[in-house]
Amino acid sequence: MSASVTVALILLLSLIGFWMGRSRAVAVSGGRIASLHSVPNYYGSFVAIWAGLPALVLVLFWLALKFPVTEALVLAGLDVDTIRAWGQQMLPPQDLAQLMERLAAGGSDLLSDNQKQLLLINIRNIAAGQSQYVNPDVLGILKPAAAHYSTLLSLANWSLFAISAVLAVGGLVYTRARISPDLRARNGVEKVVNALLIVCSLIAIFTTLGIVLSLLFESVRFFARVSPVEFLFGTHWSPQTALRADQAGSSGAFGAVPLFSGTLLIAVVAMMVAGPVGLLSAIYLSEYAPRGVRNTVKPVLEILAGIPTVVYGFFAILTVAPVIRDVGSLLGLSVSSNSALAAGVVMGVMIVPFVSSLSDDVINAVPQSLRDGSLGLGATRSETVRQVILPAALPGIVGAFLLAISRAIGETMIVVMAAGMAAKITANPLEAVTTVTVQIAALLVGDQEFDSAKTLSAFALGLVLFFATLLLNVVALRVVQKYREKYD
Known part of the structure; x- marks a missing residue:
C-alpha cells in the first residue's frame, strides 16, 4: 500500500x-x-x-x-x-x-x-x-x-x-x-488556517536560512584553502587543481574578478535593451494604447517570459551572433564568434516582459484621480506621465528593474551558448566572456568530490552572488525611500 x-x-x-x-x-x-x-x-x-x-x-x-x-x-x-x-x-x-x-x-x-x-x-x-x-x-x-x-x-x-x-x-x-x-466553528477553522500560514512562513524563513548557512559552511572550507583577497581581487581564473604532486597543467588560480566583470558587462547590455523597451512599452500600453491594442500586445509580450532559455540560446548563437559578426566585419571591427553583446541583447529580449508587465501593472495602479487632477490643471498627457504617474509608480518600477537585473545576473544557458566560457577582464562587448553562474554550473557538472578547492569555489561564487543581490536590494530600497512621492 x-x-x-x-x-x-x-x-x-x-x-x-x-x-x-x-x-x-x-x-x-x-x-x-x-x-x-x-x-x-x-x-x-x-x-x-x-x-x-x-x-x-x-x-x-x-x-x-x-x-x-x-x-x-x-x-x-x-x-x-x-x-x-x-x-x-x-x-x-x-x-x-x-x-x-x-x-x-x-x-x-x-x-x-x-x-x-x-x-x-x-x-x-x-x-x-x-x-x-x-x-x-x-x-x-x-x-x-x-x-x-x-x-x-x-x-x-x-x-x-x-x-x-x-x-x-x-x-x-x-x-x-x-x-x-x-x-464556534469559524474561530476554530481560522486558528488552524492561521497556524498553517505561520508554518508556511517559517518554512520559507528556514529554507532561506538553510541556503545561506550551506553557502557559508562550504565557503568557509574554500577560504581555508584559498585567500579571500586572492579570490575577490585576483585577475586570473583557472580553477583546475592538481590531484597528485606530479600532475602538471593545474595552476589552481581562483581570482574571480574576470567572472564578476563578465557578469556585470552582460547584465549592463541586457538592461540597456530591456530597460527602455520594457518601460516605454509599459507606458504606451497603460496610457496611450487603445484597449484592443493593449489586450493583444500585452499577452504577446508576456509570451516571451515562457520561452525556455535554451531556445533563446539557440536564437542567440544561430541568428543574433552571426548578424553582429557580419555587421562588425562591415564596420571593420573584430567580433568574436561568441560575444557578450550577442548574449546581452538576447537576454535583454528575454527579460523585457519582467520590466514591461510589472511596470504596466504598477502604472495602472496609480489612482485615476491623480491623472484627472493633472489634466484638469492644464498639463498635457506626456507631462502627466513624466511628472505625476512615473513618480507615483517609482517604487514598483524600481522593483521591476531589480527583478530584471536579478534575472539577468542569474541566467546561465544563454551565456554558455552565446558568450562562451572565456574568463577575461574586458569592457568590450564584442569579445567572449563568462559569468559567475556559468562557472558555477561548469564546476558542479558530473560527479564531484566536495573536498577540493575547485568544487568548493562554486559555493564561494554563490555566496558572493547572494551578497551582491542583497546589496542590490538595499540600494533599491534606499532609492525608493528617497524619491518616492506620497499622496494623501
Whole structure:
C-alpha cells in the first residue's frame, strides 16, 4: 500500500467530513441558519480539518522516519556471517582487513558509514528487483536481508494506511458529534488556517536560512584553502587543481574578478535593451494604447517570459551572433564568434516582459484621480506621465528593474551558448566572456568530490552572488525611500 493511496483516502474522508459537518449543522439549527454561531460551511470545514489534518501530519512524520528506521532494523538484523561474506566480495583488501578485525573484536558498530551505505544500496536494489545493478557474488548472501527489508516496508505502509484511516474516521466522528449551534466553528477553522500560514512562513524563513548557512559552511572550507583577497581581487581564473604532486597543467588560480566583470558587462547590455523597451512599452500600453491594442500586445509580450532559455540560446548563437559578426566585419571591427553583446541583447529580449508587465501593472495602479487632477490643471498627457504617474509608480518600477537585473545576473544557458566560457577582464562587448553562474554550473557538472578547492569555489561564487543581490536590494530600497512621492 503506497503513501499516495493513504493520502487519497485521507482527502476522501475529509471531503465526506465536510459534507457531513455541513449537513449536521443545518440539521441542529432546525432550519434556522441564523441560530448558528457560524455559517454551515465553517462547520463542514471544521470537521474536514480535524478528519484530515492529524492523519496528514502522521503521514509526513511516517515518510520522514520510515526509511531510516527500516534500514536501521535491517542492519541490526544482519548476522556476523552475512557481513563477513558480503565484505569478502565487495570490500578492497585494506577495508576488508579492518572489518575482520572489528568482527573479531565484536561490538555493535562493525561497518563504517560508507560501507553501510554500500550495503544498503545492494539490499535496496535486490528488494526492488534490480539485481542487474548488484554484484552476482552477493545476490545469494543478501537475499534474506532484502526479503526482510521488503517485509518491513510493506508492514510500514499497511500500518500507516490502517492508523491513518482510524485517525481520520475517529476525528470525523468526534468533531461531527460536537457540532451544535453554540460551537464556534469559524474561530476554530481560522486558528488552524492561521497556524498553517505561520508554518508556511517559517518554512520559507528556514529554507532561506538553510541556503545561506550551506553557502557559508562550504565557503568557509574554500577560504581555508584559498585567500579571500586572492579570490575577490585576483585577475586570473583557472580553477583546475592538481590531484597528485606530479600532475602538471593545474595552476589552481581562483581570482574571480574576470567572472564578476563578465557578469556585470552582460547584465549592463541586457538592461540597456530591456530597460527602455520594457518601460516605454509599459507606458504606451497603460496610457496611450487603445484597449484592443493593449489586450493583444500585452499577452504577446508576456509570451516571451515562457520561452525556455535554451531556445533563446539557440536564437542567440544561430541568428543574433552571426548578424553582429557580419555587421562588425562591415564596420571593420573584430567580433568574436561568441560575444557578450550577442548574449546581452538576447537576454535583454528575454527579460523585457519582467520590466514591461510589472511596470504596466504598477502604472495602472496609480489612482485615476491623480491623472484627472493633472489634466484638469492644464498639463498635457506626456507631462502627466513624466511628472505625476512615473513618480507615483517609482517604487514598483524600481522593483521591476531589480527583478530584471536579478534575472539577468542569474541566467546561465544563454551565456554558455552565446558568450562562451572565456574568463577575461574586458569592457568590450564584442569579445567572449563568462559569468559567475556559468562557472558555477561548469564546476558542479558530473560527479564531484566536495573536498577540493575547485568544487568548493562554486559555493564561494554563490555566496558572493547572494551578497551582491542583497546589496542590490538595499540600494533599491534606499532609492525608493528617497524619491518616492506620497499622496494623501
